[in-house]
Amino acid sequence: MRAELAARVSIGITLIEELQLERGRARVDLALVGKELEAFELKSDFDNFARMHNQIHAYNRVFDKITLVTGGAHALAATAVVPSWWGIVRIERSADGSLRSHVVRAATSHDRQEPLSLAMLLWRDEAAEVLDTKVGHHSPKRATRPQLQIQLAQTLDFSTLREVVAAALAQRDVSLKVRQRPSQDDDSLHRAANCLDFHFQL
Secondary structure: OHHHHHOOOEOOEEEEEEEEEHHHOEEEEEEEEOOOEEEEEEEOOOOOOOOHHHHHHHHHHHOOEEEEEEEHHHHHHHOOOOOOOOEEEEEEEOOOOOEEEEEEEOOOOOOOOOHHHHHOOOOHHHHHHHHHHHHOOOOOOOOOHHHHHHHHHHHOOHHHHHHHHHHHHHHHHHHHHHHOOOOOOOHHHHHHHOHHHHHOOO
């Protein structure tokens, strides 16, 4: 699944792993950030749905489209757990050991998003810059991150807010990659290569 999403990355589209939502109250495994914000939550056959209730609401408040990616044991049961607009993808291991994905249900857009939850994705300096450039309001030095996020949520229309958040996440992702580029013998390369096997042991 990660390879399939990575193939969709292009100019203006960024793939982010382990993105924290609502100041760390929730986290999504993979987020595809572009004109739309898409979430992909990975659940193996060894995972349970104990945290799904909170995750469902958090994801709905932020993302345009959401897809649950799961092993065969949970694929059918998931249709009764997640909202009807969520997509469901079943991962199965072929006889040759490769992993294949099957779309059980395609994700569709919904209207449950909330501006404040979206604004919470911005760091303080990012929120301050957006207020300065998009609103023309120079934020006070003592203004806290939550205060700036609330002001943005109340001031910008949702389409503009989504646009500036996506741009900030994309730029942040590029900056982190430049500063934290691993060496060829870095263990993180091996962890990345085995990511899908970890999530989907069938």
